[in-house]
Amino acid sequence: MSVDTFVASHLKVKHNSAGEVSITLPTNPNLHRPPPPDNSGSRITTCLSRRGAKSIRGAVYLAGRDHGGMGTFITVTFDLEARERLASGETTIGAEISRFLDAWRSRYRKKGKKQPLFIWVAENPNDSNPHVHILTNDKVEYRHFRMWARGLEKLWGNGMVHLEKIKYAKAAGRYLMKAVGYLAKGTDGNQGSVVGQRYGVSRDLKPKEHIDYVHVGIEGVIAYRKMITESSGKKFNDIYVHEHGVWTPPGHGVNQTLIMILNLLHIPETQKIRTMFQSNSPQSFI
Structure with missing residues (x-):
């Protein structure tokens, strides 16, 4: 699978040991570099x-x-x-x-x-x-x-x-x-x-962080983009939507958050089950 195809059909799920979850769209690593640390040096x-x-x-x-x-x-x-x-x-x-x-x-x-x-x-x-x-x-x-x-x-x-x-x-x-x-x-x-x-x-x-890439298909990514555009600043059942993605506070948990997000995106039950068990984290992408 090419990087472009991967980006177009997956969500990036970052979660930590405190039960905090954020979901965004993955970006092409060839086009984006990580931002500099915001809490160090002489900044x-x-x-x-x-x-x-x-x-x-x-x-x-x-x-x-x-x-x-x-x-x-x-x-x-x-x-x-x-x-x-x-x-x-x-x-x-x-x-x-x-x-x-x-x-x-x-x-x-x-x-x-x-x-x-x-x-x-x-x-x-x-x-x-x-x-x-x-x-x-x-x-x-x-x-x-x-x-x-x-x-x-x-x-x-x-x-x-x-x-x-x-x-x-x-x-x-x-x-x-x-x-x-x-x-x-x-x-x-x-x-x-x-x-x-x-x-x-x-x-x-310091919560230990993990990153997964969850397959939702191109239709799922389109639905996700639409939700972010139309619902930025809103809250759905402890899910906060902002201009960069969605976020849930500590204690929520990744599985519960994913199920709620997939429900919001109206992803069919059969695809939802497949999504939960097809987390993709290819080394070439990370």
């Missing part, structure tokens, strides 16, 4: 990307499913001296946060305790007030907050540390997104210029 960003938001959603889901959920919301700030070092290029927000979290984990490692998990996002409103929001599964009682904050401020060394207890672990991701203005502004908002890494997720909270 300057002004808001959290869709990719970043997706990583955070998946991480929060896995934290709740496998690690008891995120229990504490932390904001760390930069004092005048630290801001001057950021402005001069001597350091970056990502470098300072990495040092801080490594030192935090090291305390647990030395005591032989299980190391805490983290999700963090940086913002810099008006390019003059850099700070970082952090979610962690490290849980502390209210009566110890002040003492804990003082200890973390010594560890941080760049400014103040503010702690808040998260009452509902399932709402942790929404809490973090709202804090950085992503829910209100999305990728069109300006959360301030940040050099290099803008967000981070502990390794154990």
Whole structure:
């Protein structure tokens, strides 16, 4: 089968261990190159990307499913001296946060305790007030907050540390997104210029991704294109349709999503069964 024929008759299904699924049309690898990383190097960003938001959603889901959920919301700030070092290029927000979290984990490692998990996002409103929001599964009682904050401020060394207890672990991701203005502004908002890494997720909270290519025939691809064109911005039974494809939130699962999509495309039952068992992932295409 030629690449062009393959592209014209398949859907690209990306799914991860958090149960998040996105379905798009495959592209000819000879015509398209993968985009550069959006969260590394000296790149300057002004808001959290869709990719970043997706990583955070998946991480929060896995934290709740496998690690008891995120229990504490932390904001760390930069004092005048630290801001001057950021402005001069001597350091970056990502470098300072990495040092801080490594030192935090090291305390647990030395005591032989299980190391805490983290999700963090940086913002810099008006390019003059850099700070970082952090979610962690490290849980502390209210009566110890002040003492804990003082200890973390010594560890941080760049400014103040503010702690808040998260009452509902399932709402942790929404809490973090709202804090950085992503829910209100999305990728069109300006959360301030940040050099290099803008967000981070502990390794154990990174969903493992898989890609399959599911055969739906040329008629199925045409129906899919029509649905994307006519229904962008709409939601069907937890399936979100946007200009690039469709997406379901963590916890949904690939099989359930595929069945729902095939129903929306009005693919006959006999072809649907064949589709589910004819996932194509040719090495020459990938």
